[in-house]
Amino acid sequence: MKFKGSLFAGLLATAVFFNAGSARAEAVTGQANIAGNVNVDATSIVFNPTFTNTPGALETGSFAGLTGGTIMSLTGTGTGAVNVPGFIHFTAGVAAPITFDLTFIAPGVGTQAACASSTPGSLCTPANSPFTLLQLTSSTVVASLQLNGNAYIGSPSTGSSDTRGVFSTQTVVGGTLPEIISTLSSGHSINGITYSASFSASPVPEPASMLLMGLGLAGAGLVARRKSKA
Secondary structure (H helix, E strand, O other), X not given: OOOOHHHHHHHHHHHHHHHHHHHHHHOOOEEEEEEEEEEEOOOEEEEOOEEEEOOOOOOOHHHOOOOEEEEOOEEOOOOEEXXXXXXXXXXXXXXXXXXXXXXXXXXOOXXXXXXXXXXXXXXXXXOOOOOEEEEEEOXXXXXXXXXXXXXXXXXXXXXXXXXXXXEEEOOOEEOOHHHHHHXXXXXXXXXXXXXXXXXXXXXXXXXXXXXXXXXXXXXHHHHHHHHHHO
16 A cells, blocks of 8 residues: 555654643643651551642642642551552642652661661661661651652543652651660650652653654654655
8 A cells, every 4th residue: 555645744743743742731740849747656657638838849840839739648558569549639739630649668778787776877777667767966866758659640541750759857856766666666656747758750651652652753764765765
């Protein structure tokens, strides 16, 4: 079958147009900065359901104008792959609501041995824990946590973006690493901790867009080949 050059070029242009439009429509880009309160025990991370944007921080891309939203708590998840749909909803102030599905809880980067130390600079991560606990001074500890997932506008079936959120405590926890580990191990919780987090999203084309892009590139190759034979 032979295609007229103008017709094939038109189909190629249409394919590229739909690819670009589809990727633009739902891709999540930019950075969000949030703040809130959290309570922690040996098996749970209990976030205050609502959060606000971090004062003075700049939200960019799809998150421009963000002022708040909601976040779920985590119980008994440990680290590694998880499936928590709708873990965060960025809803207040944004042009369109953005959903973050949690898919992976990164393990802490400290050591278990350091959990027995009260020396400033010690980095502690209890067994199977997502937290990195830093002995900041002789009597204060701060914590960090990384959560990975996918962010999207509307439905994940229309395109999503790989997104990483890095949490850090803003209210330092009084005491030493051994004292904090002992408190959690005995079944008690640590309450009233404030946190801030920064979420960074990068767009990933949905399969349909990738297919159209591939067809477009293949078509461009055929057009070039036909011209070279002319």
